[in-house]
Amino acid sequence: MKIAILGMGAVGRGVLELVDGKDLGLTVTGLADSKSGLMDKDGIHIEEVLAAKQERGYCGDKSISATDIVEQADYDVLIEVTPTDAKTGEPATGFIRKAIARGNHVVTSNKGPIALHYAALQSLARKHRVSIRYEATVGGAIPVMHTLQHGLAGNRVLAIFGILNGTCNFILTRMAAEGLTYDQALLEAREMGYAEADPTYDVKGIDAAIKLVILSNTIWKRNVKLDDVEITGIDMLTTDALRLAEEQHCTIRLIAEAVPDRGVLRVAPRVLPKNHPLVVEGSLNAITIETDMAGEITLIGKGAGSRETASAIIGDVLFIRETHARGH
Amino acid sequence: MKLEMKDTPGQLVAALKPISDVGGNIIAVIHQRDEKTDGDVLAVQIVLELQEQRLGELLSLIKGQGVNVVRIGKERLLYKQTVIMIGHIMHTDLGDTVDRIDCTGYAEVTELTMVMPAISEPSSARLVIRAVNKEDMEQALGILRGVAKEKNLLIIEPLEGIG
Known part of the structure; x- marks a missing residue:
């Protein structure tokens, strides 16, 4: 199967390395970063391209753009892993639309287009009889979308509760375990590479809220938006608060919660017993799905990382290959 | 509350039925046969939620079934x-x-x-x-x-x- 990849950040590189290192039956025929692009219908030499990117900072020919790759390369699935713009969803949404309109499948890790335009992109994909999959947008390596759409098929999902931001979970874990202040724990998260230079999106709960929107729309198709989520971050938390919770064998975690029957859609720090299944350590993510038939299912796994996110993307690509090969 | 009743079939049901009649919610029924007091009398403990003003009504209904209420412990804010x-x-x-x-x-x-x-x-x-x-x-x-x-x-x- 032929794939084109847009974006050569940590996720794009992770996908390239795995496609190169594992015998998955995938050929990269198009590739673009923010400055350049290249295409080869017989397959791009991945090691050479990774080395070139490392050496000179771009991957291919500066006269070839990402749009050129989307419109002209010979591929079956577009892997869209450019940086997220949560406000506009661009330029990713444009790339995705073009690829679908050409009759190609799309796999993305980009939260912007899915959180903002889920319904429109799905109906466009249906119209062109292709798939758009986005496992990597929520929970990193955790196969939550596959679980919801396939494993739990036929269930009515009553509620979801999740730890969807590894940075916040790392900070809270360190505050509780070592008695660090919020600022100290944030600094440590930065040094460990868990937090961005501007951690606003993470610590204010916005990143978790965007993921909650994606999950909600996947499950309930009610077209909710980021503005519908009631959001409280973790940046006001004190070490004392964590200690007070600890004294009662509890702790504090940033929980994203959606319970449509009660009109609840919110992200906020919450007090939980330490033995609660959602209380995971460090940068892990966890999601509890409450259903009518299966009861509660809790998934735990790595919420970020180059290889882990690439795992979710490759899972989507191979799923598309399997389902569409069977259909034809 | 702790009840005493005859150890005969149907007695426990007879004692529990009035609870739902007055809108109460049974949380637990602890029924230990080895705790038999004397002869054919059985002790049963029932934990339930009930609006306080309906307690009197419940007690008289239970008594009407021939069941003796031994003790009532109240915890209002459960x-x-x-x-x-x-x-x-x-x-x-x-x-x-x-x-x-x-x-x-x-x-x-x-x-x-x-x-x-x-x-x-x-x-x-x-x-x-x-x-x-x-x-x-x-x-x-x-x-x-x-x-x-x-x-x-x-x-x-x-x-x-x-x-």
């Missing part, structure tokens, strides 16, 4: 939750904050632990709230949420709803 608050808790009239819950009649702040660092730094407090039932707890938390908003306090609620 439902307990822990909430953490952060902010200028003291200077935004802590007494009033607690009062807004206490004055509802169905919920109370039964424990308060507070840590106050330097004067200008935000304090942290742990409140244990007790309420008559889950619905009342929701109401009480709603009130607290409103107070927190008004006084610019951060409130960290317990995670409920799973299970």
